[in-house]
Amino acid sequence: MKKKAAPEDPSIAELQAALQASEQISSAIVETAVNAIITIDENCFIETVNSATERLFGYKREEMIGRNISMLMPQPYRSRHDRYVKNYLETGVKRIIGIGREAVAQRKDGSVFPIDLSVGEAVLPTGRRIFTGIIRDLTDRKELEDKLLHISEEEQARIGQDIHDDLCQQLAAIGCLAKVAQKNLAKSGCPEAENLAEIVQLVSKANTRARETSRGLMPVVLDSGGLMAALEELAESTARAYEIECDFRYDNPVQVADNKMSVQLFRISQEAVSNAVKHGQANRVDIHLARQSGNIVLTVRDNGVGIPDLASKGTGMGLLTMNHRAQMIGGTLKIEPRTGGGTQVICSVPAPAKNQ
Template identity: 65%
Template sequence: MKSPARASQHLKGIRSSARVVAGENMNGHPPQNDEQHLRELEEVREALHLSEERNRAIVETAVNAIITINERGIIESVNSATVRMFGYAKEEMIGQNVSMLMPSPYREQHDGYLGNYLRTGERKIIGIGRETLAQRKDGTVFPMDLSVGEVKLPRGRIFAGIIRDITDRKELEQQILGISEEAQHRIGQDLHDDLCQQLAAIGCLAKVVLQRLESTRNGESANVAEIVKLITNANTRAREMSRGLVPVVLDSEGLMAALNELVAGTERIFRVSCRFRCDPPVHLYENKTATQLYRIAQEAVGNAIKHSHATRVEIGLALHHGMLQLTIRDNGIGIPDHSPRKGTGMGLYTMGHRAKMLGGQLHVGPDVYGGTVVQCEVPMPESHSQS
């Protein structure tokens, strides 16, 4: 048994703790006796316990994965949805770097991004959110929507990430995009096989008439010659349109060849300087990726000429650390808002959407030399790549 002195000291300790936790009573006065004080302390503890249980239940029953990490990127907690989504047990994730849930090259870049934010405060994901890729325990990679929040605590800070698997949405988007591409392919094929052939036939007949008129020195031969010229130009333009709708052929140099044609057509039609740079060559065997990159370049060049009034455009294609980098620069007046998220037109939105469909990102901003630079970076399809 405790001595009276020690018992009194222990009671004072309880009373002191109770004052700190429970504070004053409802009337704003100190508790009248120790029993009331202890009862209030117990009520506070019970309320805290219920609050913790409620918050834990909310996190555990959430449909989306919820992960908290510390400033070093180490996982501190995960909920049950994270276990179901990634296939790891909680014990396998807690205490490990969160990069274990990412595929290359994001896995190797994560700590650098986190360290850069802690040094500079520049937000790229935190408080913004983005679509990116994740990797399950069995190695399968899937698209996710990631939202990250920051919580500052007296002993540091933690980051809470909410992850939503968007595989179904991406598959639906790919189906819609595939239908669109099929429709464009059909229209392009019809232009080439039907309209272009009819224009060619009309042009041949007009040339025959022109030859007869010229042989008789008829004064109408000049007008017919102009008709022949217009028909020839219309046929050339229709063929260019058909190639634009079916831009990339199924071979390793399809994208480079298509971008070269885009450059040549841009110079011929719009009378601007347009160049394509790809050194060393990039051989791409995956037609879907090639087509989407071509569409981005096509849209960016069109915006540069029509909206920025550029007189010089440069397209660059490179492969760097497993990422395809497509860059379009111009010397135009720029655009008022360089963010594709803020309603600057369907063109920028469509380019950003195409990049996300390929698991990449699109950045639009002012060039250091003036004008605008559009840069798209997407993962190189590993099973279809060779450089």
């Protein structure tokens, strides 16, 4: 006589049902997420994507799964990505994992757009390692930031023009009148002539400072002298205003025909020099412009006390603005301590074809 099979343990059945329900919930959450979610293996091959990834990049799911994640990146990042992952697996040094950062991505149609990228890592019970990337499209936010920055540039230029056309002219007129009065008093032997001579000098200095302020507010790089002339003037005016050493150097003349790029590089220089003097307490600042490996590289070095840790992470508004300006022209910005003390700011931008 055959024995009846023992009924399945209810607890096991319940656990399996609960596990299946949990998997379904997790899958639903990932699939309905607004942001793109992608998982890759240690060899950088895509394992899973959600619907948002398809919408964002323009590829069908089957076109991405099994292919290298670099397909979603523009050059030069595409050719470098696998090396970054390999270096992490060999050294364990995390550069991106666990840290959200801004990057650029490329759609199926070839268009490049800004993203916020967060990368996480998980080791499965089998010992296999997977990486999960969460991607948020920053196109709208970047366009708004660009518009705000453009409005700010226009307003600065307007104020600079007003100072130049109104205040400077009035100071010049006051200086001329005071000088004439001083000469008349001197001819008559009046002792007040000496005091008035001092007033003439002060008005002249005030006029000079007002003109320098005006030039700093206006996009001077649009002048015929270009970026190099603007940086030379920035160094000279900084040395005069703060009574420090400030020099502009270049290995070979670097002509930048792109006005937008010139303006942003000049603004980055302004901010870096201002930070060096006001926050770094430097008494020497060097501005260097060069062309290296197809890039235009702007470097501002100082011998100050350095920048606080929080600022070095980009929490200062000035540093955030510099970083955004660099991104606007397709460049990168690095702020790092110098070996002998002080800080250096390095902005590297791909040179336009006509400048290479």
